Each structure stands twice: as structure tokens, then as C-alpha cells.
Amino acid sequence: MTTTGSDTTGTLDEALQRLHAHGPERLGRLTNHAPMAVEALASHGQARAVHRWLDLYAPRLEDFPSAVEAVTAANWRAALGDPRRAADWIAHFGRELADRPWRDVLAEWWPRLLPGMYGGSTHPVIRVGHAVRTLLAAGPAAPTAPRLTELAHGLGYWAARHRPVTGLTPLPGAVRAADALDAVPLVAEQTGGFPDRLARVRRLPVWAPSVTGPDAAYEHLTELVRAATHRYATHGHGEETMLVHAATAPNAVLRTLPALPRALWAPSLAAAWTASAAVTAMYAPTTAVTPTPPGSLTPEDVFARALAHGDEHVIKLTDTALDVGDEQALAAALRAIELSEPLN
Template identity: 65%
Template sequence: MDTFRDTTGTLDEALERLHTRGPERRGWLTNHGPMAVEALVRHGQASLVHRWLDAYADKLEDMPQPGAPVTEANWREALGDPRRIADWARYFERETGDRPWREVLAVWWPRLLPGIAGGATHPVIRVGHAVRTLLTTEETAPRVTELAHALGYWAARHLTLPATATATATAPVTLPALTLNAGAPSAGAALDALPAVPRQQGGILDRLDQLTALPAWPHPAPGSGPEVPGPEVPAPDAARARLAELVTAATHRYATHAHGEPIMLVHAATAPNAVLRALPALPRELWAPSLAAAWAASAAVTAAYTPKGPAPYSLTPLTSEEVFERAAAHGDDHTIKFADTALDVGDATALAAAVRSIELNEPLL
């Protein structure tokens, strides 16, 4: 990851504003503020941040009141309980205050990973933004607190997909696996082969409830050699390469399929990209299960919202910087975050996908 320095102080100011607020409003709608402001500052739009937060203010609620503390002894009973959002935030504030944030992340990543679908994947996306910041900038107190709140949100909204394992302190991460798509030659082909859920209506929970299992991707090809240490487990570097392939494929697919649901299909790309951003901070033995979880999340969102067929799109003459400037001026939080991921991919189709997001989503500013 490229290093980045915020000489304006805007990012810490914005995070401090946001940390008095909860991660949700109305009990289930996500606060995208921390993710959006991180992307805005990173891409040279710091001057917009406070005006953007002012416009976004009516989508924010105060942090809920805490209840009982989460501890190492009782965390399992609090996992996936959104009523404990403030308790989880305080727990991770204590954890990241007592030891290095990388150690906290290494312990909790495998515990949280099976619940990657929680909060419509927003918690893992928020974690990805926070980790990217800590890996590439100074480790200021507001940036460490942001990771604590992101991890707390993930823990409170932890939700397993069909056939996933219950998280424990020591059990390996296990995720859905069937033979469907096992022969898909690429991430794009695997996404294209996903069957849509039968009833394409309702919220994400209604749609995810229709999933009975998910296909496994990727499966190693016979004779694939030393990159595959086990029958279905890619080596760390191979897992990272395949995860990058998945991010690219999901970003490209948005250009042709975003009309299915232009807000929700953003997450098919931004969720696996959040995992990709976190990999450098994680032990290498967690890279392969991270790929499996990212695929499960991306596949689930794709199946939940995929339209009947593709739509045409046009390449854009805009540069990466111009595309993001347009996304920032548009102001929609999902559009900003998707443009941020599209710039990570960086090719012409990804930029066209970002323009589609600008065209299809309702502007905030």
C-alpha cells in the first residue's frame, strides 16, 4: 500500500466528530461517514469533508448507551447482538488501548470472519478503511479508535451465511462450499454463473435467507503445483492474487449489472476489497480463509441482487482523479466508496463502473 499523509488534519477532525455517533440509525441503516471521509481525504478532497459531514448529519444518531461490559469471558454470548453496539465499541477501545492494534486484529479477525455478511457487509468494509489508514498513515488516537469502533460494529452485527461455522476462539474459519462453479476459470465467470435468489425483493436479510449454500471459488486446478498446500487451500500469495482478481471482477461487473440494485451491488466489490486491504496487517495463515470469506460475501450480494441480464456501458474519457472528483461532488456515500475501490482496480472498465455509480445513485450534495 502507498503511504499517505494528511497534512490538513481533516481526517482526525472528522473521525472525532463521528466517534460520538453510533454506527447505525433507525436500528439498521449504516453510518457510512467514517468510510467516506477516509476516502475523500485520501483522494485529495479534504476540503469537502466538513461540508459533506454537515450534509450527512441528518443520517447520524448518537452512540447508544452501553449496557454490560463485553469481556474475554462473555464475548460469545454478545456476538451478533446489535443491542450491544456500545458495549463492543468500549471493549475494543480497551483492547486497542492495552496492546498494539495489529495484535487485536490478529486475534479477532478469525473470530469475526464467518460473520462477514453482518450489517450488509458494512462492518468489514469499515474495518478495511480503518486498517488501510493505520497501515499507510500515522497511528493517531482517532485512527486507532476508528478501528476499535469498526471491529465493535462487526462484532455486534456478526451474521453467518448458510453453512458457515460458529466463531470460537480457536476453531479454524469455515465457509460455505458446494461443487457449483468449481470449474469456473475466473472470478468473473464464477460471479456470472451464480444463480439469483428466487425472490428478488425485500431487504438484504430477506434475500440472504433464501440462500441455502454458496458455491466454492476458487478450486485449484489439477497439477497446480506448490501454490496449493492442501486439497482446496491456496497458499497465501495465491490467495491474495485471487482476492485481487475477485475485486476486479466484481468492480467490472458493476458496469454491466449495477441496474439490478445500484446501491447494494456496490458491496459485491467493496466488501472483498476491504478484506484485501486488511491482508498486509494479518498473519499469512489467515489469507486463504479471508479469500473464502470475501468470496462468500461477494457471491451472496451478487446472488441477492443480480438482474436478469447485463446492460451496455461506455468507457469514460475522464482520468482517475477526475472520476473521483465527480464522485466527491456527487456526494452519495456508496458512490464515494465504490469510486475509491474502482481507483484501486484502476483500469478503464473500473473507471466506467465508477461513472455508472455516479449516474445511477441519488446525489447527496
Template identity: 75%
Template sequence: MDTAKGSGALDEALERLHTSGPERLGRLTNHAPMVVEALAAHGRSRSVHRWLDLYEPKLEEFPTSVEPVTDTNWPTALGDPRRAADWIAYFSRALAEQPWRDLLAVWWPRLLPGMYGGSTHPVIRVGHAVRALVDSEGSGGSGPRLTELAHGLGYWAARHRPVSGIALLPGASGAGDSLDAVPPISEPRGGFPDRLARVDRLPAWAAGVTDPDEAERRLTELVRAATHRYATHGHGEATMLVHAATAPNAVLRTLPALPRSLWVPSLHAAWTASAAVTSMYATADPVPYVSPGRVTAEEVVERALAHGDEHVIKLTDTAVDVGDEQALAAALRAVELSEPLR
């Protein structure tokens, strides 16, 4: 296994990807920036370009600009997917003028209420970008990684979509029990936006949390519970249920780069996202899943890489963060349930 956190392979891959748009086929997400960062973070930098060669036919050209986003007109551009190029240009300019943590502190609370747009992929992309930047600190920084943060934030701003009108139900004390208590939507059909519009009831888990340290602890608990749950419930929708774990994990890995005052609202938004995905793609009957023998994190990463599917690799990335046997079993379950990249 090669060491990758300081490797130039990730920067080269990001430069290669920044000529492509954040989406394809109208609204499907370009997962490549997230996957190459995950591979590099887990010591697979030598595989980054080989994987990207397989994925490259799915990439589309960078979108055209409509009108520049500015410090005064940005509210009117928020949530307009036609403005993705404008938003990416805006954040690229801003990151050239100020430290990335300062920019993130300003824009995280503006974007957080709309983390549900783009099937939660924008916040996930930002989480990967933040980890890459943190890993490069002390080595002079990285232009491609700053550009990647601009692309992630720009995609988030363009797909910004708040949710409202959700009735709060009694929640259980634990994240796992509260996810089990999430009611399914009334008509489970259509794509992510249609299903999201039908989410109207969710348990009020962690609603009373006000302490930042407790928020971090609860968010860690949520990521673990959602990852564990995939092992027994992933068959309900092998691809989309991945986001019940990867979206809150993107928020969790971003917390250290944020002011502590933003940790509590981050927890609440992450819970809503995880619970909403659980509601949208609920399955009535869990299926017991036993890992085929004891495996190491390194072995699971190798299996995910050999499989190649972008969601499998990203769930594996989160499962390794969680680090226990049930989490690794969830990653192996994703390998079984998903179509491999060819």
C-alpha cells in the same frame, strides 16, 4: 489536489464522528467514517468536513451500554446488535493495552465467519480503518484512527452473522465467469437479512486455494471482476451491488496487516460475501456500458465527490484501487444510477 494521508482533517472528522452510532433508523449503516477516510486517501482532505456537513443530518447519537463485554463473556454478546456500545468499549480498552495488529490477528478469525451481517458494512469499515492506520505508521500513530478501528470491530461483533447451508456448485476458473454463474435467489424481495437467508447455492470458486500468495492474487482478481461487473449489472440494484466489490476490497486491503495464515480463509469469506450479494440482487440482463470518453482516476474521484452519495464514493475508492478503464467506468455508472447527496 491536496495531499491528505498525513492530514489532520481525517483525524478531526473521525473525532467528530465518534460521538455518533454505527447505525441509524434501526439498522441502516452510518457510512460517514468510511467516506471521510476514502476522501482523505484520495487527496480530498479539504472536502472532508464539507461533505460531512451534508451527511450530518443522517447521524444518530451513540447507543447506550447494556452490559460490559469481557474476555470471558464475549461469545454470548457476539451478534447482538443491542451490544454495539459494549463491543466498541471493549475494543477501545483492548487497543489501549496492545498493538492494533496483534488485536486484529486475534479477532479477525473470530469475526470473519460473520462478515455478512450489517450488509457487510462492518468489515468495510474495518478495512478503511486499517488503511488509515497503515498510512499513519511512522508518524507516531493516531488516537482517532485507533478509536475508529475499535468502532469498526465493535460494529462487526455486534452485527456478526454467519451463513450456513450453502450448496456448492461447480465454479468457473475465473472470478468474472464465476460471478456470472451465480444463481439468483428464489424470491428476490425484502431487505438484506431476508435475502441473505435465501442464499442456498453458490459456485465453489477458489475453494482449492491453500497458498497465501495465491489467495491474495485471487482476491485481487475478485475485486477487479466485481468492480467491472458493476458497470454492466449495477442497474439491478445500484446501491446494494456496490458491496459485491467493496466488501472483498476491504478484506484485500487488510491482508498485509494480518498473519499470512489468515489470508486463505479471508479469500473464501470474501468470495462468499461477493457471490451472495450478487445472488441477492441479481439482474437477468446485463446492459453494455461505455465510459463517456477517456477519464483519469482524479477526474472520476472529482465526479464522485460532486455527486456525494456515500456508496458512489466508496465504489469509486475501490475502482481507483483497481485502476483500469473498466473499473473507472463502473464508478461513473454508479454516478449515473444513484441519487446524489443533497
């Protein structure tokens, strides 16, 4: 089903150029999801719908923010995690990617940014994952300028919203990712926005702590994405939008691994687990429901329904569900369609 390459390059690049005039956020904190959604549409053979979808989403876009001070090799640590510096960070990565191969820039900055993947409600790492998928899809061909710029926007957004999670008390985990997610204790007060809830996460189960090899890390991360996607089918009603990130954040990391040095794969697994578990702690309900199976619906049918619905989180969860590819994952996508408000 996935369609990448020359038939989508022009449309996606046009959409990305259109979007790069806008900032990574709106209304002070909400994320601009359009770059991620249009990449998902193009990757699943829906390039013809990209600009039509963008026209519907356009009222939510805001102008690109103003610069404050250039980020340099000497001052970047002071600028890390400062959302006022988003434009500065994006410009910094634009310069870096103009001068060096994109994989080299990613390999240098990934370990610096990884501890802070919880800022911006995990959206920055998700945006990077979508950007990397487009770059990897090009194979040995030279990446197009809009796709490199998109990576600069994703990395810059991540640096500006960088927020580590520290002081967690480890709890007994489980062998299987699904059981470990079930063991996550919910925060006592599930109120407020993502930053407020994240500050209340104090205890999380450990999972796969002994994994150090890259191949095992890849296998475990694949299992985590599958478990979190499946869990949305039964628990998505706890918060239909935010619980999407329990699956899409680790999937963004999984998509990025092939572009990274293998030594970074195991640390990436650990960070992805913390993100998925923390989102679960902040938003999961206490009771589960029985999902409706997809029946005769094909993956193409489910993605078409997600596009018709239009909500950006529905599109992104369906994109991840198709990566997983089984019936429970498709049921999760259908559950998101059922729970979420459509884009009008």
C-alpha cells in the same frame, strides 16, 4: 492520486473525532457510512472537502447508543451478534487497543469475526478495511488516537452485527472470478431487506477452493475485486446501492491482508468470495448492459465527479474502482454516479 500522511492527518482525525460521538447505525438498521466516506475522500486528496461533505451527511447521524453490559473475556461469545451490544463491543475494543498493539488485536479477532462478515450488509468489514488503511498509511509512526478509535468502532460494529452464513450447497464454479460471478444463481425472490434475502441464499458456486498459500490468496482476491467492480458497470442497475458491496466488501478484506498474519489470507479469500457471491445472488439483474467508457476522463476526474455527486456508496465504489485502476473500473464508477440519487 492517493494522498496520505501529514497533509490529511489533521482533517481526517478531526472528522473521525466528530463522528465518534455517533453510533454505527441509524433508524434501527441502516449503516452510518460517514467514517468510510471521509476516509476515502482524505485518501484521494480531497481532505478540504471532508467537513463540507460531513455537514451534508450530518442529518443522517444518530447519537451513540447506550451501553448494556461490559464485554469481557468470559462473556464475549454470548454477546457476539447482538446488535443491542454495539456500545459494549466498541468499548471493549477501545480497551483492547489502548493496552495492546493494534495489529495484535486485529490478528486475534479477525478469525473470530470473519465467519460473520455478512451481518450489517457487510458494512462492518468495509469500515474495518477503511480504518486499517489509515493505520497502515502511517507506516512506523505511532497511530493517532482517532484512528485507533475508528478501528475500535469498526470491530465493535462487526462483532455486534456478526452473522454467519451456513448450510450452503456448493455448485460447480469456474477458473476465473468473472465467470464464477456469472455462474451465481439468483435467489428466487429478490424482495425484502438484506437479512431476508441473505436467508434465501442456499446455493453458491465454489471458487478457488484449492488456494491455501497466502500469495495465491492475495492474487485471487485482487482478481475478485477487479471482477466484481467490472461487473457493476454491466449489472449495477439490478440494485445500484447494494451491488456496490459485491466489490467493496472483498476490497476491504484485500486492504486488510497486509496487516494480518499470512496464515489468515486464504480463509479471508474464502469469506470474501462468499460475501461477493451472496450479494450477487440477492441483487443482480438477469440482463447486462453495455457500459459507457470513461473516454478521456482521468481517475482524478472520475473521483471529482463522485465527490460532486456526494452519495456515500458512489464515493466508496469509486474509491475501489481507483484501486482497480482500469477503464472498466472507471466505467463502473461512472455507472454508479448515473444510477444513484445524489446527496443533497
